[in-house]
Amino acid sequence: MRAMGGDQVEEAVTDAVATLRKVADRDWSVKAGRLDWSCRRTAEHIASDLIAYAGQIAGRPTDRYVPFDITFEECESPEDVLQVIEATGTLLAAAVRTAPREARAFHPYPFRSANREGFAAMGVTEVLAHTHDIAEGLGIPYEAPAALCEDVLTRIFPHVRPAPGSDPWQTLLWATGRGDLPGRAPLTGWRWNNNLVIPADRLTLQGVTPAAAADLRAGGTGGFAWTEDGPFEGTRDAAGMVTKAYEAGVHRPEFGLFVLVRIEDGRAVGGMGFHGAPAEDGRAEVGYDLAESARGNGYAAEALRALSAWALSRDDVTSLFATVDRANAPSQGVLSRAGFTRVSGEGGDGQGEGEGEGEGEGEGEGEGEAGEQYAYELRG
Known part of the structure; x- marks a missing residue:
């Protein structure tokens, strides 16, 4: 996986400044594309954002x-403003490079x-x-550059479906309300989407971007910096x-x-996670696994309590459920300690992001045959 960091910031700034420097002798008081700002005001905005982001990740x-x-x-x-963009881009690149992986x-x-x-x-x-603009x-x-567009789309636009037959630049322009894509209505408003992090006592639950998922x-x-035997196949x-x-x-x-991710050492x-978004009745399925070396420490139950509390605080979630093999006592213990109650002797279809959820914190996946499962539920 190509990392997203200082190199990408510098690449974007270098490419942009090289393009704009060719017309630095023109009148930049004209309107910038679809914006209400002038070209100069827009360039100043670029530099302001770059220095603001550098300040955030440096000061935290x-x-x-x-x-x-x-x-x-x-x-x-305009040349003066372009020099400020170069300087602020360098500052953001440096701040990103020196920030620890877990910094937020x-x-x-x-x-x-x-x-x-x-x-x-x-x-x-x-x-x-x-x-x-x-x-x-x-x-x-x-x-x-197409690679830069793909970098940002797969990290902070996870809700934007790649456009069949369109290159990443076309998709990014559409995603930011600046272009058209066949079969899609133009956007009049948009937001990017940074990953969600849910805190627990000894862990953080860090949302996985499409870029990280593909890797x-x-x-x-x-x-992620994994423990020596991670990630487990279920992940x-x-x-x-x-x-x-x-x-x-x-x-x-x-x-x-x-x-x-373990807070004490930053190890995954x-x-x-979830098998998908909640159903119309607000019911959502959860699943989990742990690297074998991390089992037996209560991590799964702790994380599941945090995830459940976050989910059930939402208006669109009314209950959570999970299925586990009857022979997998450790995973049943995880669900019980997280507040789930056993509701039936047969579970769901076993598909989705929870594959491997029976790994639990002890001996690993049970040996029960198909259909020999318990269903557990937690209601808000």
Whole structure:
């Protein structure tokens, strides 16, 4: 998996500035594309966002933006503003590179925080989208690098289905309300979607992006630092389901896969998540697994309690359920300790992101035959 970080920020800024520097001698007071801003105001906005994101991931506030601003009173020409964009891009790239993997800071959309990959992806998106606006306003062609577009689409636009027959740049323009795609209505409003992180006592449950899911499915780490025997096969199966849902345009990131990361050392120890979005009656299925070396420590029950509390606090979730082989006593114990109650002797169809949920925290998957399952439920 190609990492999302400082290199991508620098690539986006270098490409954008090279394009815009060719027309730095023109009148930048003209309107920038579909925006109400002028080209100069739009360029200033790019630099302001880059420095703001650098400040966030460097300062790591949890409830607001770092209270500082950048002014452009000394910028007399478009070339002056482009130099500020170069400088602020370098600052964001450096802040992202030096931030620890687990660092997060406030950002309002949609779950009020972002990690270093998120701030890098947001910075790249701002550069690409607004360079398009300025280029359109000045009447010059601009096409963003396809790899950069795919990088941001698979990290902060998990809700946007890849457009068949369209390249990533076309899809990103549509996703940011700047272009048209066959068969899709134009967007009049849009938001990107940073990954959801749910805290537990000793763990964090970190939402898996489509980029990370594809890497996990292919045998990679998904960008996580795993314990020595992780990830378990159930997590890779679940990642495959995330990838399929994303490609089909039905992925709901908050009801996807989460990786369980130990706070004390930043090591990933397992996976947990949903089989999909809640049904019309608000019922959702959960599944989980742990690397064998992490079992027996109460991690799965702790994470399941946190995930359940988050889910049942929502208006669209009324109950959760899980199925487990009758022979898998450790996993039954996980469900009981998380507050689930056994409701029947037969479970669901065993499909979806919870494959491997019977691994539990002890001996591993039970040897029960098909149909020999218990169903457990937790109501809000």
